[in-house]
Amino acid sequence: MAKDKGRPKTDMRITVIRYHLKHPLTPRPLRFSRNRSLRHWTIHRAWRLYQTKLRLSRQIELERQYNSMAAACEALRLIDGHGLTAEERSRVGEPDVSEGDKEVGRLYRIAMRKDDIWKGVPIEYARIQTDTPPRNGWNHAWTK
């Protein structure tokens, strides 16, 4: 206090401006000794490598999931209402169906076409396509 008595008072705004000119937002660069910087570099490289590996493993996992979904869709496209592929049908002895048959992959086709299914309805509420109940309702002619 006693020291400042004789001096003219500096405006607070000037002080603040000076402070911000002298103290930039950018931190000063790292200044390390030789060994310290080498250690820093080692740790940095290891961290980068770890991050790269992590990213790569995530990428591979995503790819695996995508391929799995694609395979599932392909399987659904090829089966008919009884869950049999053309090959299995011939093995079981069912009559062969041609490739363009409407019964083969019917549910998959409908689900993919998305006709009148999610009209104005959020996609989470869309009905999952099923074979039951049957399309022709109750079979009244059935007897034991």
Place this chain on the structure above:
Amino acid sequence: MALQRASRPVAQCIRQSSSTLHARTLATTTTTDPSSADAAPPPPSEPSSRTRNPFTASTPAAEKQLAQQKQRPVGSRRRRAALSSTTQIPFTQLPYQAFQEARAFLQEDRREKLEAIGLQRVKIARLQDRVVVGEQDGEVERRKQREKDNRVRSMGRRLEEMKVQADINDPMVKKRFEDGLGDMTKPIYRHLANTQWHSYKRQILLQRLTQMNVVPDVLPALDPIVSTGLAFPTTSSTTAIRSRLKRIQHGDFVPSALSSQPPTLWIQPYNKGTRLCTVAVINPDVPNVEKDGFDHRCHFLAVNIPISPTNTKVRLGELGSTSESKGDVLLPWLPAYAQKGAPYQRMSIIILEQPSPNHTPIVTTLLGAVAESQELDAKSASQDSRYNVRDGFNLRSFVDRYGLKPVGADLFRTKWDEGTAGVMQQAGIVGWDVEFRRKRVEPLPYQRKASERYR
């Protein structure tokens, strides 16, 4: 000892209780690689009371003893204390946990990469053993053979990359390279050196070559892949066996007294193997008064110079004279000179790689190595009337005639100075007293207009 304790706390801890603390701090890390360069440190020797080391004496008593030895301490007291306490720990064993964890992670990664390299080698060998089947001498078989060769070559290139990647994260490799102790027979050091050259020196060279128009004047195009260094002996080689060398930057002016002696050239290739090179020094700025233009002159031409990543030094004056410096000199060194009044002259040094024979098997070009170069027939070249004259030497024609590939270049410039006349007289070059002058352009005979217009 308060100062010593303050200087390097961790190292000090280790010194004081080396057995217990060592086990605890290093417990979380893997043990250091036994094959690493630095062995276990010798225990820090206590300075003997008789003689004090000026680099490590830090206490006042030790300094007093130093003064009695008539020696002065080197560096600050803090630095001396730090040196006396920590120089004994090798870098790789520094007990910092994050550092040791990082090293362990990197070593694990390196092990994986080495396994992958082994696998790649096996794959390449299997592919090479596979015999191409097809009708004999048919188009199909030739195509298949070409495909197989391409695959082997690209797999070899990948293998080279993998070798570099295996070592690129090693701090000791980085340290050794920065200290200039890199072993150029190893791919990683060659990669680092190449990267360093590309980052600055090569750009400078390219800038000089293009700005001074060496590239369209001497050769139509040039993409340097070998780095070059140039130095001239400062004293005549007759007076001293090993004279001192003066390094010349790319494109620098060289005093003609200095460039009267044949220079030393460093040609540093960055891929494996020995290849044969041709070095030509071409001056494209020889003034020609008759045609009012400039001619080319060859100041030096030598062929069959073997160059490898470890064998880089080429003494242009001693080529072919000793067993270690091989090469055939077609045109010996002619001092660089520019006559008085002529503009400066560019002396471009072009490194040309000699082609490989056509029947080279794929195995030699595998793994990033250069193919074995063909020896250029020096005798027939020296008989060729186009290439055994200096004046009007056409490098483009020479390159086309022998199928050479430009791989590097260097450049210096020369102009008339006080030593040029002496150099030319000594070398027996006529025309040392010729001075070039610009023709005076007479003003056109305009009629002077009436003087009132100039008022």
